Amino acid sequence: MYVTPGVQNSFFTVQSVLTLTGASGATLLVSNGIQRAFNVNPRWLALVIAELICIFGVLYGHGRSSDYVLAVINGFLVFSTAVGANQMTGTAAPSPKSKGEQRELERPQVQSRSFLTRWF
Numbered sequence: 790m791y792v793t794p795g796v797q798n799s800f801f802t803v804q805s806v807l808t809l810t811g812a813s814g815a816t817l818l819v820s821n822g823i824q825r826a827f828n829v830n831p832r833w834l835a836l837v838i839a840e841l842i843c844i845f846g847v848l849y850g851h852g853r854s855s856d857y858v859l860a861v862i863n864g865f866l867v868f869s870t871a872v873g874a875n876q877m878t879g880t881a882a883p884s885p886k887s888k889g890e891q892r893e894l895e896r897p898q899v900q901s902r903s904f905l906t907r908w909f
Contacts, residue, residue, distance in 0.1 A: 801815065803849060806842060807842075807845075807846040807849065807850075809866065809867065809870065812839065812842045812843065812846075812863075812867040813839075813867050813870040813871045813874065814871075814874075815838075815842060816835050816838045816839045816842065816867055816868065816871040817835075817871045817874050817875060819838050820834050820835040820838055820871065820875075820908070821875070821904050821905060821906075822904075824902055824904075824906060824908075825902060825903070825904045828901050828902055830882065830902060830906065830908060832908055832909065835868055835871055835872065835875075835908060836864070836865075836868045839864045839865070839867035839868040839871060840860075840861065840864035840868075841864075842864070842867065843860040843861070843863045843864040843867060844857065844860045844861075844864070846860060846863075847859075847860045872908060872909070875905065875907060875908050876907055876908075876909065878905050879905040879906055879907035879908070880903060880905060880906060880907065881906075881907060882902065882906050882907055
């Protein structure tokens, strides 16, 4: 495949992930990917991913100790941005059947989550 000189041939780079848009997008994609692959939806998962990305940014930039405090604050900003994107684009989580709708001997059905199921 020929790539025009000067045109980026990667979707994500370290520099692009360390921006607000890149970190929020990576948080959204990784969280939704884990949600879809493992059919889980812990509310804290996206926060952990956002914090790890921001702390990695300080490590990558050889930041000072005070930069880690800002990284934690930025992690919350990245998390909030990713949650907003998820709420705008996501679909409602499937609701389980109530006990009245299930037969006594019937096992409850586990409904799989879609890629953009809302986190909250």
